[in-house]
Amino acid sequence: MSSRRDFLSTLAAGVTLSALKPTWSLGADAPEIKSSLNGPIGLQLYSLREYGPKDLPGTLAKVRAMGFREVEAAGLWKASVSEFRSALDAAGLKSHSAHIGFERLRDDASGAIAEAKALGATGIVCAWIPHKGDTFTRADAQNGAAVFNTFGKAAQDAGLTFGYHCHGYEFVPSAEGTLFDTFAGLADPKLVTFQIDVFHAFNGGADPAALIEKHKSRVKSLHVKDRKKGVPVKPGSAGAEDPEMDVPVGTGGIDYPAVLRAAKKAGVAYYYIEDESKDPLGHIPQSVAFLSSVKV
Numbered sequence: 001m002s003s004r005r006d007f008l009s010t011l012a013a014g015v016t017l018s019a020l021k022p023t024w025s026l027g028a029d030a031p032e033i034k035s036s037l038n039g040p041i042g043l044q045l046y047s048l049r050e051y052g053p054k055d056l057p058g059t060l061a062k063v064r065a066m067g068f069r070e071v072e073a074a075g076l077w078k079a080s081v082s083e084f085r086s087a088l089d090a091a092g093l094k095s096h097s098a099h100i101g102f103e104r105l106r107d108d109a110s111g112a113i114a115e116a117k118a119l120g121a122t123g124i125v126c127a128w129i130p131h132k133g134d135t136f137t138r139a140d141a142q143n144g145a146a147v148f149n150t151f152g153k154a155a156q157d158a159g160l161t162f163g164y165h166c167h168g169y170e171f172v173p174s175a176e177g178t179l180f181d182t183f184a185g186l187a188d189p190k191l192v193t194f195q196i197d198v199f200h201a202f203n204g205g206a207d208p209a210a211l212i213e214k215h216k217s218r219v220k221s222l223h224v225k226d227r228k229k230g231v232p233v234k235p236g237s238a239g240a241e242d243p244e245m246d247v248p249v250g251t252g253g254i255d256y257p258a259v260l261r262a263a264k265k266a267g268v269a270y271y272y273i274e275d276e277s278k279d280p281l282g283h284i285p286q287s288v289a290f291l292s293s294v295k296v
Contacts, residue, residue: 029092030067033288036295037271038264042070044223044274045077046099047284052077056084060091066285072221072272073098073119081118088120097123097195097221097270099165102130102144105151112151113158123161123220125195129183134238136169141179145186152191163193163220166211168204169238180206189218197223197274199246202254205235209255212262221270222263224291226252239276246277250290260296 033041043063045052052059056077063071073095076084088095098121100112105126116124129144131137148164155162164187170180184194196219201208212219226249227240240246250256263271271291275283 030065032069033067033292035271035291036264037260037291038267039221039269039271040070041068041224041288041291042072042270042272043068043284044072044074044099044272045095046074047273047275047280049074049077056087057090060087060093062281064091064093067288069093070270070272071095072125072270073121075099081115085119095119095121097121097125097272099125099127102126102128102147106147109151109154113155113160116160117158121160123163124155125163125165125221127165127195127197128167129164131169134169134236136172136179136236136238138174138179138182141170141174141183142186145183145192148192149186149188152188156191161193161220162191163195165195165223166197166201166204166206167238168197168200168206169236171201171204171206172236178206180211184215184218193220194218195221195223197225198254198256198259199223199225199227199274200239202227203233203237203240203245205233205237209258209262212259212266212268216266219263219266219268221272222259222268223274224249224271224287225274225276226250226254226256226287229253243276243278246275246283248275248283248286248290249273250287250294256290257294257296260294264296 048059056079071093098116098119104112131140152162171178174182176182194215198208201211226247228245228247231245273287277283
């Protein structure tokens, strides 16, 4: 998962928008996405990381034209925070959530909070707890919870929410059940909420619907993406081993009606499509079509 960490770190450096040449026209402004869910369907902008740094305004215009009104930030795509916010506003998009890396939250809490607020976000999410190699340990879970409790208090004092995004490596046995259970018990529920990445939870050996049901109102958002049918699950896996494992939502091996029923019952507020395949622009509209039509 170093690529996501590197992405968030590298794109913190600002360049002017004048250096970014639009390559997409705005196109038709599609109607806002509607569904039977109890919260908006948004797009995690990490999905378009190959496009956004080259053409910020054009990429965001494309997002709007696909029917999105909500996005979740993941870095600034080589823009300054003010430029990024201006581009969001120009595209008619809101970013109520921003992903920011662990080290930044630990070492520069005030800067992370200021960036999120400048983007118009009401919450911050962290998607990775550092650990050595492929092995996530009890000590890693304890360290992550301690850092997140500290940052969560700072975020709360600043009027923001804070959440942890599961990544699959946590779903290995521990005295409490799994190391995700260990972490969840140590992280103060008043300060640390959860964003369940459905793909990563399933890929790491968990039942996403049961996970949502267990943590109920603590689950504030989902990352919605599907996993290719027939690929064996390896408990503790952190991310897809092959981009081809990421398929449009509703076409893979995850029981999405069950996941979405659990999420709706739990009161999940935001549903962010994230596509990490080689063809996000082809997959995302298919995922939108499924989520717009499924009844839960």
